[in-house]
Amino acid sequence: MSAPIVIDAKGHIQGRLAAAVAKQLLKGRKVVVVRCEEIELNGQHKFTVHTYERFLNKTTNSNPRDGPFHQRAPHEIFARAVRGMIPYKTHRGADAFANLQCYEGIPAKYVSYKRLVIPHALRCVSIHTDRPTTKLGRLSTTMGWKYGNVVAQLExxxxxxxxxxxxxxxxxxxxxxxxxxxxxxxxxxxxxxxxxxxxx
Structure with a gap:
C-alpha cells in the first residue's frame, strides 16, 4: 500500500486547494489534509458569514432530515468543497472520495510524515496581499463549532x-x-x- 500524500493546508485558498486535491483523488491516490482550520477564504469575515448563513437556511420542505446537511467543523466544510469537484455519485467518484481524510491540527500518526504544499493554491501566490481573507476555523467558530480552543492548545x-x-x-x-x-x-x-x- 502506497503512502498517502499529506498536505499542510495552512495558508491555502480553499477553492484552489480543493481543486488540486480532487485531481489527485481522481488519479487514485490517497490524500490526507491536515490543519484545515488554517485554510483561508476570499472576502471579509462578515460577508463570508452571511454567505454561509444562507446555506444554513437551505432545507428540504417535506423532511429536513433528508438534507442538505450543514457542516460546521473545518474538516467537514473542506471535505464538502472537495466532494463538489468530483462525481461522488458514481462508483469512480465514491471510491476517490473515500481516499480523502481531513483533520484539524496534525494527528500524532502524521507528525513524522513529510507535509507538502500546493504552490499555486497558497494565498501569498494566488491573490493580492491587500485582499481580505477569512480563516476557515474562525468561520466555523462563528457558525457554532466548539473545539477551536482545544485544537489550538493541541497545536x-x-x-x-x-x-x-x-x-x-x-x-x-x-x-x-x-x-x-x-x-x-x-x-x-x-x-x-x-x-x-x-x-x-
Missing part, C-alpha cells in the same frame, strides 16, 4: 514537542561532529584520507 503542545525534539537532534549532531573532528586530529590527515577511501 501549541505539538509545536513545543517538535521544538524540543529538534533541539535534542541538533545537539546530538553537533556532538557527533565534534567527536569526528577530534578523532580526525588525532589520526592525522593521511590516515583520514585513507579511511575515506573505504567509505566511498
Amino acid at each position: 501549541e503542545q505539538r509545536k513545543a514537542e517538535s521544538a524540543k525534539y529538534f533541539e535534542a537532534k541538533k545537539a546530538a549532531q553537533d556532538k557527533r561532529a565534534a567527536a569526528i573532528e577530534k578523532v580526525n586530529k588525532q589520526l592525522g590527515a593521511q590516515a583520514v584520507k585513507f579511511l575515506e577511501t573505504f567509505q566511498e
